[in-house]
Amino acid sequence: MNDKIALDTAKNLAAKAAVDQWVTEDTKVVGVGSGSTVVFAVERLAERVWKEGCLADMICVPSSYQARKLILDHNLTLGDLDRNPKIDVYIDGADEVDSHMVLIKGGGGCLMQEKIVSSCAKTVIIIADYTKKSLRLGEQWCQGVPIEVSPMAHVPIKLKIEELFGGVASLRIALKKAGPVVTDNGNFLLDWKFLAKREYNWDEVNRALTMIPGVLETGLFVDIASKCYFGMADGAVKVQSK
Numbered sequence: 001m002n003d004k005i006a007l008d009t010a011k012n013l014a015a016k017a018a019v020d021q022w023v024t025e026d027t028k029v030v031g032v033g034s035g036s037t038v039v040f041a042v043e044r045l046a047e048r049v050w051k052e053g054c055l056a057d058m059i060c061v062p063s064s065y066q067a068r069k070l071i072l073d074h075n076l077t078l079g080d081l082d083r084n085p086k087i088d089v090y091i092d093g094a095d096e097v098d099s100h101m102v103l104i105k106g107g108g109g110c111l112m113q114e115k116i117v118s119s120c121a122k123t124v125i126i127i128a129d130y131t132k133k134s135l136r137l138g139e140q141w142c143q144g145v146p147i148e149v150s151p152m153a154h155v156p157i158k159l160k161i162e163e164l165f166g167g168v169a170s171l172r173i174a175l176k177k178a179g180p181v182v183t184d185n186g187n188f189l190l191d192w193k194f195l196a197k198r199e200y201n202w203d204e205v206n207r208a209l210t211m212i213p214g215v216l217e218t219g220l221f222v223d224i225a226s227k228c229y230f231g232m233a234d235g236a237v238k239v240q241s242k
């Protein structure tokens with residue numbers, strides 16, 4: 001018998017715990033991440049506003065088209081970085097979180113706005129189910145590090161990444177459209193499958209990647225998250241700190 005709780009239940013537990021802990025009456029601006037786990041966080045925010053009558057002045061700043069739509073669909077107040085450049089707390093999911101709280105993000109293609117919006121937040125909280133927790137990157141997430149690139153430069157960037165760091169960087173191809181995935185910002189994505197056995201210094205790798213002309217952002221989030229809430233297989237919520 002499989003007594004692990006469903007992944008969605010684990011995501012929901014993590015999201016609810018994080019929202020209840022970090023979004024208080026003093027929270028004026030919340031950054032909203034992207035992906036399937038964030039859906040539960042927005043549902044909890046809406047429940048607090050509409051059922052419990054709290055957080056009346058809260059403004060939500062989205063990190064993607066999906067996040068914007070979630071905010072609107074739940075009748076929450078939509079903000080943006082022009083009007084709300086300072087965010088109290090940013091809540092987002094992750095594809096993988098290692099023991100040093102280095103994250104891989106961008107499995108859903110939203111990494112660039114996520115990194116921008118999270119950089120405007122005092123506190124960044126990650127919510128995830130137990131399958132995202134690992135000791136070292138690549139242990140759980142096998143699809144590589146997403147890297148957002150200028151469309152005209154995806155071939156030379158791919159070659160440079162492979163020469164510099166090994167592994168294989170592949171253009172992400174859409175499933176229900178012919179051709180590549182196009183991000184919310186009109187760019188392409190490379191998914192870089194790094195070498196599992198090589199020891200990488202992720203901070204250095206991230207800096208070096210962003211120095212390649214045409215690389216717009218990486219899905220490596222180093223030294224960004226303050227805490228990560230994991231919904232565990234036994235129904236508990238485990239909090240990992242930096």
Ligand SMILES: O=C[C@H](O)[C@H](O)[C@H](O)COP(=O)(O)O
Binds near residue numbers: 034038094095111
């Ligand atoms: O591009 C997508 C974002 O970085 C997501 O936050 C990440 O992929 C995790 O998504 P999910 O909560 O669906 O696992």
